[in-house]
Amino acid sequence: xxxxxxxxxxxxxxxxxxxxxxxxxxxxxxxxxxxxxxxxxxxxxxxxxxxxxxxxxxxxxxxxxxxxxxxxxxxxxxxxxxxxxxxxxxxxxxxxxxxxxxxxxxxxxxxxxxxxxxxxxxxxxxxxxxxxxxxxx
Amino acid sequence: xxxxxxxxxxxxxxxxxxxxxxxxxxxxxxxxxxxxxxxxxxxxxxxxxxxxxxxxxxxxxxxxxxxxxxxxxxxxxxxxxxxxxxxxxxxxxxxxxxxxxxxxxxxxxxxxxxxxxxxxxxxxxxxxxxxxxxxxxxxxxxxxxxxxxxxxxxxxxxxxxxxxxxxxxxxxxxxx
Numbered sequence: 001x002x003x004x005x006x007x008x009x010x011x012x013x014x015x016x017x018x019x020x021x022x023x024x025x026x027x028x029x030x031x032x033x034x035x036x037x038x039x040x041x042x043x044x045x046x047x048x049x050x051x052x053x054x055x056x057x058x059x060x061x062x063x064x065x066x067x068x069x070x071x072x073x074x075x076x077x078x079x080x081x082x083x084x085x086x087x088x089x090x091x092x093x094x095x096x097x098x099x100x101x102x103x104x105x106x107x108x109x110x111x112x113x114x115x116x117x118x119x120x121x122x123x124x125x126x127x128x129x130x131x132x133x134x135x136x137x
Numbered sequence: 138x139x140x141x142x143x144x145x146x147x148x149x150x151x152x153x154x155x156x157x158x159x160x161x162x163x164x165x166x167x168x169x170x171x172x173x174x175x176x177x178x179x180x181x182x183x184x185x186x187x188x189x190x191x192x193x194x195x196x197x198x199x200x201x202x203x204x205x206x207x208x209x210x211x212x213x214x215x216x217x218x219x220x221x222x223x224x225x226x227x228x229x230x231x232x233x234x235x236x237x238x239x240x241x242x243x244x245x246x247x248x249x250x251x252x253x254x255x256x257x258x259x260x261x262x263x264x265x266x267x268x269x270x271x272x273x274x275x276x277x278x279x280x281x282x283x284x285x286x287x288x289x290x291x292x293x294x295x296x297x298x299x300x301x302x303x304x305x306x307x308x309x310x311x312x313x
Contacts, residue, residue, distance in 0.1 A: 045166065045271035045272075046271050046272055048163065048164070058236060058262070059262070059271055059272075062236075062261070062262040062263075062265070062266060063266065066263075066266055085169070086169060087169065087170070087176075087266060087267060087268070087269040088166070088169070088269050088271065089166055089167060089168070089169040089269075091166055
């Protein structure tokens with residue numbers, strides 16, 4: 001029984017091989033690594049909650065092909081990201097870049113955290129000044 | 138009183154943000170091409186692969202560039218409108234046949250009618266990428282100087298035309 005359970009658990013953990021393109025894009029491991037990195041940072045505009053690495057929409061395929069071509073031709077990562085942003089806008093990148101337009105995305109969490117701490121501090125200070133009710137009622 | 142006023146105000150403004158946000162269509166993305174020169178292309182003509190359709194053809198007057206494909210349901214939906222618009226002779230309409238099958242696309246134009254002055258055949262979607270196309274139908278309004286004035290996503294109709302294109306065409310002096 002234990003053995004069976006163990007085997008079933010292993011089976012549940014098994015993942016089908018995930019490969020969008022049948023062939024490996026590059027022989028050069030360094031290029032392949034850059035390729036994998038870039039395609040997992042780019043949003044498929046057709047299916048907005050997938051990266052182009054995960055999506056099999058043909059737009060994602062076209063973009064992967066284009067990125068492969070650019071890597072082959074020696075474009076830098078930044079040039080490739082710029083290429084995509086010029087055409088599809090900042091939204092194409094999963095990790096928006098720090099710029100005037102996206103600054104709020106980066107600073108808002110920090111500001112909200114500070115605001116929360118300030119409110120908490122205020123409440124705690126007020127509580128500390130309250131008289132302690134000896135009866136505990 | 139003020140004890141409740143501030144949280145209430147925060148709550149109300151949050152609700153306002155949500156209401157506006159929910160009313161938006163997340164698939165409608167602003168095109169970064171607006172106010173910029175239309176991306177260059179040089180593609181074979183769909184109807185006559187010997188001929189080329191290029192950016193030169195669409196410049197010189199205000200025109201429409203309509204991205205379509207036979208697999209696209211919305212394209213069939215707007216096709217009648219495009220036919221009527223081309224008959225109304227307001228401005229030339231150019232087609233960008235995107236990621237499609239040539240013979241099928243030619244059959245589509247033969248059977249349903251051809252509203253396009255010329256159709257460029259972008260078989261592998263390379264020009265589509267330059268134009269930031271991510272879902273047909275898409276329609277670009279191109280100014281006489283070749284800048285992208287407007288991009289519309291989804292099937293067109295007379296209502297949408299009046300609402301979104303006519304004011305821009307009036308501003309261009311194209312319509313009275």
